[in-house]
Amino acid sequence: MAMNKLKTLAAGAIAVAGTISAAQAADTVTFQLDWLPGGDKAPVYVCIEKGFCAEEGIEVKVEPGRGSSEAITKLSTGVSDIGSADIGALMAAKVTEGVPITAVMSIFNKGPHAFFVLKDSGIEKIEDIKGKEVATSPFTSSNVFLPLVLKDVGLSEDDIKLTKADPGALGPMLMNESTDVIIAWMTNVAIFTNQAKQADKEIVAFPWDAAGLELYSASLLASDKFLSERPDVAKRFVKAFKKSLEYVKANPHEAAVAMVAQVPELSVADIEGAIKDTMVLEFNDVTDKDGLGALKAGRLAATWERVSAAQGLDKDALDPETAVDRSFLPES
Incomplete structure (x- = not known):
């Protein structure tokens, strides 16, 4: 009996040690929002609350933002690793400031x-x-x-x-x-x-x-430092984020509850409504044709054409392909 009890205690100690080791081994990722938390930001909170990020060995810290320009600044200066912001703002910033940031996945494949x-x-x-x-x-x-x-x-x-x-x-x-x-x-x-x-x-x-305003909008953008120094972490995060996005679509109410668990000052009803509004920008005819998260060359070029015209930038100043890296997106 005493021997069995010792074995049980030893097994428990090993399990606890394994849990502590796993927690210590989790890779920390700082996620940058381009605005305050809202229904369109649900995937990253679902990733945390539902354990999709943890399944990939990632612990996420979320930073709020005040627009794509601020988000891009925080990514380029290393305050954050990866986040959501407008790919058009990234393209413009690459021309005007040469920011070391790359888009790895589209979120809104239509403008909002x-x-x-x-x-x-x-x-x-x-x-x-x-x-x-x-x-x-x-x-x-x-x-x-x-x-x-x-x-x-x-x-x-x-x-x-x-x-x-x-x-x-x-x-x-x-x-x-x-x-x-x-x-x-x-x-x-x-x-x-x-x-x-x-x-x-x-x-x-x-x-x-x-x-006629056909373009990519909100996208997953990552600092080049993060992508080059921790490519495996980046790939695992994108995989978890995509899984979270699919969960949000299939379970809008549960996703809203999960988000409010992380941000309790929000209401489930408001978040669920915003989630349903957002879905048309993420899951639509473009998604059906190209796949979730895709950054297709034609639509990418059309986005830059619109952005350069809107901001009075030289269209030839940027090859839009240099603003993206599709290798971090998991295969469907």
């Missing part, structure tokens, strides 16, 4: 930008915003592409009355009709829909990709 109007506004297509009051937030990347979208439908900025307001004020401005149109992301459909219901109104969204 859109016009939102009230259903009874009489605006039935983008061209109908001519002469209307249009409100946008000061720092959204949508403002960069606005002139191109207007040009695609035969309009210019002179054809609209553009004002800028705090992002949180855009929805209420539309509902109380102090503006005819707002510019926001498709990830906000649930929020605006709920605001409209409270005002006994309905909204309609006009995504800009339907007007």
